[in-house]
Amino acid sequence: MTRVIHTADTHLGYRQYHSPERQRDFLRAFERVVADAVEDDVDAVVHAGDLFHDRRPGLRDLQGTVAALRELADAGIPFLAVVGNHEGKRDGQWLDLFEDLGLATRLDAEPHVIGDTAFYGLDFVPRSRREDLDYEFAEHDADYAMLVSHGLFEPFAHADWDTERLLTESSVDFDALLLGDNHAPGVEEVDGTWVTYCGSTERASATERDDRGYNIVATEEETVAISRRGIPDTRPFRFVDVELKEGEGVERVREAVREHDCEDAVVVVTVTGDGEPVSPAPVEELAIDRGALVARVNDRREFDEEQEVDVTFADPDEAVRERVRELGLSQAARDVDEAVRASKVADSNVRDSVKERVESIVDDGDLDAFEGAEPADEDVSDDVAGDDPAEDESPDEASGDEPPESEPASTDGGDTVVAEPDETTESDGTLDEPEDDPAGDADGQAGGTDSQSSMEEFL
DSSP states (O other), X not given: OOEEEEEOOOOBTOOGGGOHHHHHHHHHHHHHHHHHHHHHTOSEEEEOSOSBSSSSOOHHXXXXXXXXXXHHHHTTOOEEEOOOTTTOOSSSOHHHHHHHTTSOEEOOSXXXXXXXXXXXXXXXXXXXXXXXXXXXXXXXXXXXXXXXEESOBTTSTTOOBOHHHHHHHOSSOOSEEEEESOSSOEEEEETTEEEEEOOOSSOSSTTOOSOOEEEEEEEETTEEEEEEEEOOOSSOEEEEEEEEOTTOOHHHHHHHHHTSOOTTOEEEEEEEESSOOOOHHHHHHHHHHTTOSXXXXXXXXXXXXXXXXXXXTTOHHHHHHHHXXXXXXXXXXXXXXXXXXXXXXXXXXXXXXXXXXXXXXHHTTOGGGGSOOOOSSTTSOSOOOOOOOOSSOOTTOOSSSOOOSSOOOOOOSSOSBOOSGGGOOOOOOOOOOOOSSOSOOOOOOTTOOOOHHHHHHHO
């Protein structure tokens, strides 16, 4: 019997909401997974990509990662991993460095046997290069075989990777695919093979409302058992959903915020209904005054008449959003603006993400997407590109497709076996796919300016 923790999408170094505290939260979540692995004495920790949020993580995040991996190594627990789309570099990968330090194994086409199971790896591959994949893997003599990979695999939501083709053309018969990229956990069966996402360890988007966690994967009695284990929140999120009746406005929203404990929390307010437009500033200021770490107000409603909007520098990002709402932009322009201005895509990945979106529109023949809409004010200049971004900075939802409003619930405790086809959860997957050869590696973190040479000095 082999028993491993399957985790992914830890996005270490992600300074969500430009908050250093949130950046530390992502590392704390990973440290919790490591602590669980040591306490449970699992046979290995398997990471399915996006260990880091960016190609150039800051020195502190690298130090924290090395410390966590050393804790695993000291406990005799191997760390097996593949490279995701957020962290992939043109030259050597961070995993290669960790492998040189004896702290990790970068999985590939050769089997790495743990107990009775051979583990293989397939790094993230852009869609444009997948047709050239031959899915050739070296032979093994273990009882089980599992492939670890990163991407949006069928039959989950937003899928663009042909799972059946992989399984059919593969030179190895896999018992399970352990995947990363979708931040929602899920299990499916494809051609007799279990295909599972473990979900992210920390909320990288306000759409990720359910508990974060990881999978426990075990081989027993000629089967593969997959269970879900939640991890405690590193920081509380307060989701305040307000449906306004006609005549109601900002005071009703502020009243709803007062009903929640905002202390040290991320407060996300979503406004719907028939009421008046709501300016984010007074609502966010109230939440901050009540102790919130971060506050965001999302009012996606459309109004026929222009409304005076009270915006303060409490949230300069919202000032920009209010301004560009008036513009008549094409869908293509809105997609490009989302990638460039919103923080949902790592800065070092923006160029490739924009290029891929435009190419996708052209390839699909959807040229109407370049047609602009009528601006709300004909005096508004058209030299500002933008549209209302999603409510949150998410590293994994960077296409025109809208993610689900929320995820299916995770299962806490790790005792429930979920490897059944009828217990599938919907994925809210990563939709940004940078090519492997970007022209530029700008550091996406406000505080992560430490270079790779700094890491070398540290080591």
